[in-house]
Amino acid sequence: EIAYRNALGKAAIVINGAPRKQTAKWRQDFETALSACGAGGIPIVGCLAEREAYSASIEHGQGVTEDADDEKAVEEVLGLYQGLLDLEKDRERKLRKARGRK
Numbered sequence: 234e235i236a237y238r239n240a241l242g243k244a245a246i247v248i249n250g251a252p253r254k255q256t257a258k259w260r261q262d263f264e265t266a267l268s269a270c271g272a273g274g275i276p277i278v279g280c281l282a283e284r285e286a287y288s289a290s291i292e293h294g295q296g297v298t299e300d301a302d303d304e305k306a307v308e309e310v311l312g313l314y315q316g317l318l319d320l321e322k323d324r325e326r327k328l329r330k331a332r333g334r335k
Contacts, residue, residue, distance in 0.1 A: 245320055246272065247313060248280040253305075255280075278320050279313025281306075 246267070252259060267273050281287070286303030290296055297306040 243324070244272075244275045245278045245317070246275050247278060251280050251282045253282045253284070255282075276320055278316030279309065281309050281313065284309075 248263070264273070267275070282305070284297075284303055284306045286297050286300065286306035289302070290300040290306075293300065297303060297310055301307055
């Protein structure tokens with residue numbers, strides 16, 4: 234139960250400023266860097282590429298989902314949101330299991 238309630242149990246990684254076209258080598262280098270710093274087991278819940286849409290929407294006081302000019306940016310943000318939801322559902326399930334509830 235403690236493992237799902239402490240800070241490390243609640244950690245997640247969001248890749249920010251990633252290249253738009255991620256190669257297999259880039260992903261492998263990223264995974265290697267995470268492992269080297271001890272973060273290899275922390276889930277990656279989203280990946281936001283380097284996109285003009287993020288800064289442009291902020292300049293207008295909006296998020297990319299409101300501005301909606303860059304469909305890829307919108308997909309990334311919605312994917313991040315879904316990744317966080319899925320992670321929390323999984324943690325809730327594991328916490329209930331650790332407590333002996335279903």
